[in-house]
Amino acid sequence: MSLLNVGARALMANQLALQTAGNNIANVNTAGYSRQTVAFQTSVGQNMGNGYIGNGADVATVMRNFSELLNRQATAAKAAGAADAARSQSLNQLQEVFSGGSNGLGAAINGMMNAFADVSSAPTDSSARQVVLTRMNELAARFRSASGQLDEMDYSTRQQMSNDVNVVNSLSEQVAALNGQISRAMATGHTPNDLLDQRDQLVRDINKYVQTSQVDAGDGSISLFVGGSQPLVLGLDSAKLSMQESTQYPGSGKMSLYFQQQGGQPVELTPAMTGGGEIAGLLQFQNNDLAEGRNLLGRMAIAIGDTLNTQNQLGLTLSGKPGGALFNIPMTTTGSTTGAQWAQPDTPTVTVKDSSQLKASDYKIVFGVDAPKGQVVRLSDGKATPFNDLADLRDNVIVDGLQFDLKNEGQAGQSVLFSPMAKAAHDIQSVVHSGNDLAAANPVSAKINSLGDAALRMSSLTVEKGFSGALPAGTTLSFSPGANGSVTYTINPAPTGVAATGTYVSGQAIALAPGLKVTLSGTPAIDGTNSDSVSFAPNTFYSSDTGNASSFLSLRDAVIFDGATTLSDGFSTTMAQIGTRTQSAAYAAKLSETIAKNLEGDRTAVSGVNLDEEAAKLLQFQQAYQASAKMLQVAQGIFDSVIQAVGR
Incomplete structure (x- = not known):
């Protein structure tokens, strides 16, 4: 037997x-x-x-x-890779908004500026003026279209994050249910291999969306934590995640991941706490990358619109009236905060004072323990500008061309978030509908008074931002002999804000007043006490004058971005910023994918x-x-x- x-x-x-x-x-x-x-x-x-x-x-x-170590390493790498991949994919879409080509914003900007050349050549040609208006409408439409694409990306990103959160909640419930089955099976003395495989796969699936940490219990069940210490799964119980707008800054559009236990209050998880996973990558894109894209687009709309508005307001229309604004752009926006003292109608505001100094960034005013003292923090790089109190902030502190007005004092720990450029491109409109309202003429005319044959010639009379609109009656530019054979010029009556005398150099601009320059060529004739001179008066030849149209053309090389970048280079610089960020994200995604693939290969080599x-x-x-x-x-x-x- x-x-x-x-x-x-x-x-x-x-x-x-x-x-x-x-x-x-x-x-x-x-x-x-x-x-x-x-x-x-x-x-x-x-x-x-x-x-x-x-x-x-x-x-x-x-x-x-099964190797617990390799499994956890592969799971963590998968979470990091999912975050980088989601952000990289979204940035590729953002880059398309700032692409070049004939349909891009850069082409629209160049087309509008080039249209002023025809007006400069033929100021009374109504068709040339209408082309300028058409190009302005096209530019405004492309700004709005680009802003609409960013809004659509924002909506899609929010929807994707909400869907991901629903998936995580469903998977966490399944993990909690398997915890119970595994605990009962382990009580028999043997390991339920298939159930453990199912649970580990669910954990890997969860980490695709949000990174978790895992703690094993003695009965075979596990606990999953998100945000470092928030228990998503605890034995047989599972908590809920949700995606909502940040409660700290209502109306700002910034999203946050919230954790809520059964019967508990939602806990906001900061972006740093979410770690890896697709949700973390999308949050970083929505709150940082997309916000920068909106700021870059909005800054461009404000800087270009404000510069063109100012230039048109300096000139004269075909009817001899001062020009008006060409674009309607929001120069004042409100802030986001939960402070009760800042409720309507005392909502804090920020106003653009110098569009050429704008930075593509959001700003936050933070009050410390020494309130009402505080700081204006530029969020793009963390640069802080201190202020002493409400009056000091309003009257003395201009940060990157922005003036902040809080209306009421802040208390310790309070903060206000400002996004002064985020919606500018969404709301920009061309407001001139008649070519006659295009101010192509200078408000001032110049006449050369020559002693004999004209050796002195007028090159240009340029009106720029800062000109008051008129010169004192009888303003004259005269010349006299200087030292070592040089020629000295004198402005009479003596102007305020510029030098009344100086050395004349052919082809070099002479400032007649803040924002008004004249450029002459040749050598002025001087005969004893008499000399060639240039007299200035209000322009009465506005129907044929093209001085201000020429000033519009000169704006292509004018510095209107960051205090250092010209209009012609502004869009290419913006493209470079988005492109650099996109390439960096693509490299990070590729690196994370390689690491995750290698670790997954190590895991599968064992299992x-x-x-x-x-x-x-x-x-x-x-x-x-x-x-x-x-x-x-x-x-x-x-x-x-x-x-x-x-x-x-």
Whole structure:
């Protein structure tokens, strides 16, 4: 009977081994499946008096080939890779908004500025003036279109984050349910390999969306934490995540991830706390990259619109009236805060005072323990500008061309968020509908009074931002001999804000007043006490004058961005900023993908199924099974022989 028992045990053990190998082969393509191996153990031998005789082998358990360390490393790398990939993909879409080509903003800007050349050549040509208005309408439309694309990206990003949060909530509920099943199964003394595989795969799926940390309990269940310490799954219970606008700055559009336990209050998780996962990448894009894109676009709209408005207001229309604004742009915006003292109608505001100094950034006013003292913080680089109190902030502190007005004092710990450029491109409109209202003429005319043959020539009379609109009556520019054969000029009456005298250089501009320059060429004639002179008066030839149209053309090389960048370089600089950020994100995504792929390969090298290896095991266990069957056949023959012998 002992041989029969040994054979039966061997037959059953090898059958289970064959079944396990077959199960591995069947699940070779099952996500999260860990290769299983039968663990054999020798049955305790029987003392026959002359020694212990073996009783064969039994199956101790079915082991799961699994490395906890590699699994956690691969899961963390997957979370980081998902965040980088989501951000990179979104930035590629953002880059398309700032692309070049004939349909881009850069082409629209150049087209509008070039249209002023025709007006400069033919100031009374109504078609040339209408072309300028058409180009302005096209520019405003492209600004609005670009802003609309950013709004659509913002909406899509929010929807994607909300969908991801719903998926995480569903997966966390499944993990909690599996915790209960695994705990009950572990109580039997054996490991439920398939349930553990399912749970680990769910955890990996969760980390695709939000990074978690894991703590194992003694009963086989696990706890998952998000944001460092918030329990998403705790035993049989699961919490909820939600995506909402930041409660600190209502109306700002900045989103945050919120954690809420059953029956508890929502806890806002900062972007730094979310770690990795697709939600973290999308949050970084929505709150930082997309915000910068809006600021870059809005700054461009404000700077270009304000510069053109100012230039048109300096000139005269075909009817001789001062020009008006060409674009309607928001120069004052409100801030976002929860401070009760800043509720309507005392909402804090920020006003653009110098559009050429604007930085593409949001700003935050923060009050410390020494309130009402505080700081204006530029969020793009963290630069802080201190102020003493409300009056000091309003009257003395101009940050990057912006003036802040809080209306009421702040208290310790309070803050106000400002996005002065975020909506500018969305609301820009061209407000001039008649070519006659285009102010192509200068408000001042110049006349050269020559002693003889005109050796002195007028090159240009340029009106720029800062000109008051008129010169004192009888203003004259005269010349006299200077030292070493030079020529000295004198402005009479003496102007305020510029030098009344100086050395004349042919082709070099002479400032007649703040914002008004005249450029002459040639050498003025001087005869004793008399000399060539230039007299200035209000322009009465506004229908044929093109001085201000020429000033519009000169704006292409004027500094209107960051206090250092010209209009012609402004859009290319913006493209470079977005492109650099996109390339950096693409590199980070590629690096994260490589690391995640390598770690996943290390994990699957331990847990994955190798078909060649399993096929070899099938042959091995098949031969063992056949040998076990032969053992039973021999034992049966011996038993039959004994029965036959006894029966005689």
